Amino acid sequence: MTTLTMTRLDPQSRAARRGMSDISIRNLFIIPTILFLIIFNIFPLLYSLYYSFTDFRASTNAPANWVGLANYRELLNDPFIWTNFTITAKYVIVSVAGQVVVGFGVAMLLNRDIPFKGLITTLLLLPMMLSMAVVGLFWKLLYDPSFGIINYVLGLGRFEWLSDPDMALYAVAITDIWMWSPFVMLLSLAGLSAVPKHLYEAAAIDRAGPLYTFFRITLPLVAPILMIAIIFRTMEAFKTFDIAYIMTSQPTTEMIAIRLYKMAFQEWQTGMSCAFAYIVLIMVVAITNIYVKYLNKVKER
Amino acid sequence: MTTEIELRNIQKWFGSNQVIKDFNLTIAPHEFIVMLGQSGCGKTTTLRAIAGLETIDDGDILIDGEPVQHLKCSDRDIAMVFQSFSLYPHMTVYENIAFPLRATRMGKADIDKAVKEIARILQISDLLDKRPSALSGGDMQRVAIGRALVRQPKAMLMDEPIGALDAKLREQMRAEIKRLHVKQGSTTVYVTHDQVEAMSLADRIVIMHDGKLQQVGRPEEVYLHPANLFVAQFVGSPVMNVADIDIGTADSATEIRLQGSEKGFAFGDAALTGIRRDAPVALGIRPEAVLLSHSKSNDHLSAVTTNIEPLGSHDIVDVKIGGQTLRARTESGFVAGEGQEVWVNLDPEQAHFFDRESGLSLRKAQ
Numbered sequence: 183m184t185t186l187t188m189t190r191l192d193p194q195s196r197a198a199r200r201g202m203s204d205i206s207i208r209n210l211f212i213i214p215t216i217l218f219l220i221i222f223n224i225f226p227l228l229y230s231l232y233y234s235f236t237d238f239r240a241s242t243n244a245p246a247n248w249v250g251l252a253n254y255r256e257l258l259n260d261p262f263i264w265t266n267f268t269i270t271a272k273y274v275i276v277s278v279a280g281q282v283v284v285g286f287g288v289a290m291l292l293n294r295d296i297p298f299k300g301l302i303t304t305l306l307l308l309p310m311m312l313s314m315a316v317v318g319l320f321w322k323l324l325y326d327p328s329f330g331i332i333n334y335v336l337g338l339g340r341f342e343w344l345s346d347p348d349m350a351l352y353a354v355a356i357t358d359i360w361m362w363s364p365f366v367m368l369l370s371l372a373g374l375s376a377v378p379k380h381l382y383e384a385a386a387i388d389r390a391g392p393l394y395t396f397f398r399i400t401l402p403l404v405a406p407i408l409m410i411a412i413i414f415r416t417m418e419a420f421k422t423f424d425i426a427y428i429m430t431s432q433p434t435t436e437m438i439a440i441r442l443y444k445m446a447f448q449e450w451q452t453g454m455s456c457a458f459a460y461i462v463l464i465m466v467v468a469i470t471n472i473y474v475k476y477l478n479k480v481k482e483r
Numbered sequence: 484m485t486t487e488i489e490l491r492n493i494q495k496w497f498g499s500n501q502v503i504k505d506f507n508l509t510i511a512p513h514e515f516i517v518m519l520g521q522s523g524c525g526k527t528t529t530l531r532a533i534a535g536l537e538t539i540d541d542g543d544i545l546i547d548g549e550p551v552q553h554l555k556c557s558d559r560d561i562a563m564v565f566q567s568f569s570l571y572p573h574m575t576v577y578e579n580i581a582f583p584l585r586a587t588r589m590g591k592a593d594i595d596k597a598v599k600e601i602a603r604i605l606q607i608s609d610l611l612d613k614r615p616s617a618l619s620g621g622d623m624q625r626v627a628i629g630r631a632l633v634r635q636p637k638a639m640l641m642d643e644p645i646g647a648l649d650a651k652l653r654e655q656m657r658a659e660i661k662r663l664h665v666k667q668g669s670t671t672v673y674v675t676h677d678q679v680e681a682m683s684l685a686d687r688i689v690i691m692h693d694g695k696l697q698q699v700g701r702p703e704e705v706y707l708h709p710a711n712l713f714v715a716q717f718v719g720s721p722v723m724n725v726a727d728i729d730i731g732t733a734d735s736a737t738e739i740r741l742q743g744s745e746k747g748f749a750f751g752d753a754a755l756t757g758i759r760r761d762a763p764v765a766l767g768i769r770p771e772a773v774l775l776s777h778s779k780s781n782d783h784l785s786a787v788t789t790n791i792e793p794l795g796s797h798d799i800v801d802v803k804i805g806g807q808t809l810r811a812r813t814e815s816g817f818v819a820g821e822g823q824e825v826w827v828n829l830d831p832e833q834a835h836f837f838d839r840e841s842g843l844s845l846r847k848a849q
Contacts, residue, residue: 383536384569388630389557390586398582402573 234456241450253457263441263458270437273355273426274419280359281415285366286408292367293374303371310364318428321357325429347434354426354435358419366411373407374400402480409477413470420466438462485512486547486637486670488533493542495528495694502528503539504694510638510672515664517673517685519717525694526674527642533672534563534640546637562631566643568623570615576602576626577611583634601633604666621652628663638670646675657683678718682706690714712842715767715835721799724773724809727839728766730755739766739829744805749782754831763839770799772833773811775818776826783826788818802827 191197191204202210234253238246257263292303309317324332325343333341343353377400385395423439442462446455488510495503502525510516518526531537533544535556544552551559562583570579577598584594602608605625615623624644631639645656661684664671675681681688682702690697690705690713698710709715715723727742737755738747758764776783789808790801793815800811800818802825809827818825836845 378567378569380565380567380569381571384563384565384571385582385586386536386556387534387561387563388583388586389560389634390582391557394586398586399571 230456230459233453234460236453238453239450240452246453249453253454254461257454257458257461266436266438266441269351269434270420270422273351273422273437274416276352277355277358277362277419277422278412278415280355281363281366282408282412284359284363285368285411286370286404288363289367289370289374292371303368306367307364309361312361314361314424315428317357317361318425321360322429325353344430345432347432350430350432350435354422354429357425357429358422361425362415362418366408366415369407369411370404373404376407377403405480406477409473409480413473413477416473417466417470420469421462487512487545488638488670488672489543489545489548490529490533491543491545493529493532493544494540495525495532495537496540502694503532506542506694506696508689508696508699510670512670513668515671515673515684515686516689517675517681517687518689518691519675519678519681520691521717522676524691526689526691529691530563530640530642530672530674533638534561535559536563560637561640562634562636562638563640563642564624564627564631564644566646568615568627568647570623570626570630572615574614575611576607576613576615576618579615579626580611580629580633583630587634597633601629604632604663605629620648621656624648624656625659628660632663632667632669636669638672641671641673643675644673645680646677653680660684678720682718688718690717692717708844709767709835710844712765712767712837715837715844719769721770721810721812723835724766724768724770725837726766726768726807726809728764730758730760730764739834741766741805741807743807744784746784748784748829748831750829750831750834754834755836758836758845764845765837765839767835767837768809768829769833770810770812772830773802773809774828774830775800775802775811775813776828779826783828786825786827788821788823788825790821791818800825 191202191207197207233246235248235250236246237249237253288306292299292306296302322344324330327333327340327342327345330343332343333339342349344350381399381403382395385399390398421439422437423443426435426437427440427443429435438458439462442455442458445451445458490506490508493503493506494501504525506525506529508516518529520526528537532539532552535551535554535558539552542552543550546559546561571582574582580598580601581594584597589597598611599608602611605628607622607625607629610618610622610626615626618626627644641660644660645653648656657680660673664684673680673684685702687699688702688705689699692713698705698714700708705714705718709718709723712725716725729740729742729747731738731740731747733747733749736749737752739750740747779785784804786802786804786809788800789803792799795815798813798815798817800813801808802811804827811827837843838845
């Protein structure tokens with residue numbers, strides 16, 4: 183099939199003179215990619231699926247015993263795991279909602295003729311380009327109760343952002359909002375500038391007020407691209423590890439990725455953690471599917 | 484809907500470029516005004532200024548005697564149909580038409596009644612559940628007109644509303660717009676660059692050029708008595724012949740000689756009253772006033788046909804007299820081909836004379 187649609191190799195070309203056919207050139211480009219995918223993605227995926235049904239521990243030489251669904255049963259009955267899921271859900275909701283509100287709001291502000299618009303946009307995108315670990319480390323300094331600038335500016339005295347068990351998760355979420363709002367802003371800005379100007383003129387002629395115009399014209403037309411931003415950010419927030427791991431070690435901030443890390447590389451329960459990873463994978467796929475369904479519904483219009 | 488719109492000394496600059504120059508116009512209630520001009524002549528800007536989408540730098544816009552130039556468009560209560568239709572793509576036809584009513588918080592039952600009524604008038608009742616993307620160009624335009632009419636605005640503005648449609652549909656929609664206007668009687672300002680549209684729709688035509696108003700008048704007035712060379716050449720198809728002439732006498736009769744030609748057309752003095760003989764004058768004559776004949780006679784000049792456009796109902800024949808070419812309208816098949824000798828005369832009754840320098844018609848008084 184593919185060979186039928188392929189353009190024939192020019193017989194005068196250098197490749198042809200070296201005795202290469204167009205099929206061999208195709209293989210030259212595609213096979214490395216496929217090999218890479220198989221070795222680093224597909225093989226580990228299947229390998230860990232197998233381990234998730236065993237009691238394998240990578241720290242010992244003991245052979246892996248087949249235990250069937252025991253790992254999954256144990257995990258789903260473990261109340262501590264459910265606490266991790268609750269924490270993660272709370273974090274995802276706060277962080278993604280915050281990013282959408284801040285990002286979309288800033289995009290609305292930027293979506294007009296202002297001086298230095300390009301420069302401002304570029305500067306606002308900077309947080310996104312930093313490394314997660316770096317962001318976590320210097321926000322730890324900003325939050326510091328004794329010399330952190332946040333307490334100084336807000337006049338909060340010695341407020342414990344990261345060691346207060348009730349506050350720590352929100353402190354991490356705020357950092358995440360700071361870092362990733364620009365991403366939502368960038369996509370929203372693309373969506374906003376794609377709304378034709380004449381629709382706003384038509385709405386003005388139709389005597390629609392600013393709020394009515396926003397909710398009936400702007401928001402519905404930006405919704406599809408905003409939805410894509412939300413899908414990306416939800417998936418990312420769901421698997422958050424580095425920021426939270428670096429900034430704090432409260433039990434109230436132990437999200438599933440951290441729990442998974444501890445299970446796999448501190449407790450060496452390799453089989454069990456593989457099963458856990460699969461549960462997380464299924465959940466992420468499920469959530470993404472809901473979003474994509476909704477996105478398709480929005481896009482139909 | 485007996486709205487009067489008055490424009491007084493409107494001035495508008497885009498940077499250093501003045502796009503509306505001292506524009507004055509009074510639009511009577513129920514009147515259908517067509518603003519005609521080439522693209523970039525300021526007609527759309529004037530329309531948008533009336534709507535409130537464009538600010539003006541000087542002058543007054545009065546709606547029913549009230550100055551509105553400082554009001555936002557939502558406070559002027561004027562509806563507008565855009566060239567690009569500007570339908571809301573994410574709403575159904577019903578929601579599109581209901582939008583202006585919902586935006587002003589009208590009751591649900593009243594909205595439903597108004598939308599269904601307007602859909603019935605525009606014959607789009609069976610399209611109400613569709614989205615704009617599923618409609619044809621003509622139906623989209625009907626919906627756009629419906630959205631404008633549904634709230635019974637003080638006045639209707641249309642910016643080349645059928646310019647994006649194909650020729651056949653344009654003709655059909657033209658008739659429909661006329662029918663609607665007769666029925667609804669709302670004061671309407673319509674912008675177009677198509678003179679056929681202007682002639683067929685307008686109560687009065689406003690011709691603009693380069694930001695300046697050139698002439699206002701009923702379609703036949705504009706056609707029969709163009710105020711200047713621009714109007715003369717802009718209105719009418721094919722374009723009016725314009726030729727530089729000398730006015731002289733031969734055999735004690737006044738004669739009009741096309742420059743470059745030795746002989747002239749005998750014109751009665753009556754046709755030339757009030758026309759100065761010393762200034763450079765241009766003759767304007769419509770193709771239907773250029774008379775061709777196969778038989779030689781004394782008051783006709785000999786000419787050679789250079790080009791023939793057969794148009795079915797009539798032919799357009801180019802004839803060369805001296806160095807200049809005149810276009811004549813003949814019955815179809817009157818001249819068999821190029822290069823034939825024919826005899827030409829002009830109808831003095833339908834001749835126009837223009838000052839070459841100012842371009843103004845020299846018989847404006849009539």
